[in-house]
Amino acid sequence: MSIPGFDSWLGSAQGRYxxxxxxxxxxxxxxxxxxxxxxxxxxxxxxxxxxxxxxxxQKAGEFGAVDVLSEMTALPFASHSTDLIVLPHVLEFSTDPHQILREVERILIPEGQVVIVGFNPLSLWGLKQKLDRSGDFPWNGNYLSITRLADWLQLLGFEVDRGTLGCYAPPFIQQKWLRRWHFIESAGERWWSFSGGVYLLRAIKRVHGMRLITPDWRKKAVRAKALRPVTHKEGHGH
Structure with missing residues (x-):
């Protein structure tokens, strides 16, 4: 199954940008x-x-030139088998993004990492998505904010390692207008970093309760001392 308008959008000025x-x-x-x-x-x-x-x-997915053809909500990989997973615009175009993240958590090794890319709803691109009723990609998605996604990841035991935003120009259709607004990229990163049209989030799977078990020599010494026979001194009160 493919997303309507997906390939044509990738070839557009917006898609290339x-x-x-x-x-x-x-x-x-x-x-x-x-x-x-x-x-x-x-x-x-x-x-x-x-x-x-x-x-x-490897590449996995529900369509296209992938190595493994599979549903994203039921990945055919063993638990704790993968070191790195990249999720480019998967969650906001899925009917069950929570289950995809659960599967990602399942197959990642402890300390494995996931890198997620998505459209930012708190941006001009997010505003366009709310107003557009065409049903075309990428306006037909359910954009997830960084804070919401970070909350989901935290509930699954992930620690957000880094995040960045980009694509500050308005979602113009024509290349010339995107080019003319190129100046806003550096200004956006400095002054309006929260309003980039796209974000990247990297998170690490933490397994709580895992720690190195080392010998507790102090307790052993106390136990050894306690087991020593008690000797009574003679000559007191006799």
Whole structure:
């Protein structure tokens, strides 16, 4: 199953503008993550794992040129088997984003990482999404705010490691207008960082209660002392 208008939007000026930013930021986000298995879920038209050096890098999804064809809510991977997962615009176009995140948590190893990219509802792009009734991608999604997503991740035991926003220009259709508004990118990062049209969030799966168990020599010494026979001194009161 494909998303209506998905491929045509990717080839549009808007699509190129957003994807250029996302490819650049995802390259930076995944470059320093190591392990044995990495997985990109969705958007197989792009290689968002290209800057990562994990040996086995796969794409999974419900359509397109993927390595593993599967439902995103029931991933055919073993629990605790994956070191890195990239989710590009998956959650806001799913009917069950909670279940996708539960599956991500299940298959990630302890200390494994997930990188999520989504449209920011608190932006001009989010405003356009609220007003647009065409049913076309990307306006037909249910945009999730960073705070809401961070809350979901925290409930699943993740710790948000980093976040960044970009694409501050209004969602113009024509390339020339997007180019003319290029000046706002640096200004937006400095003054209106919360209002970028797209965000990237990286989180680490923490397993609470896991700690190194070391010998408690102090307690052992106390026990040994307590087991020593008691000797009574003679010559007192006799």
């Amino acid at each position: 957003v994807m250029d930013w996302e490819q650049r930021k995802l390259d930076e986000a995944v470059a320093d993550i190591f392990g044995f298995n990495a997985l990109q879920i969705g958007m197989p038209q792009y290689d968002f794992l290209r800057a990562n050096r994990i040996p086995l890098r």
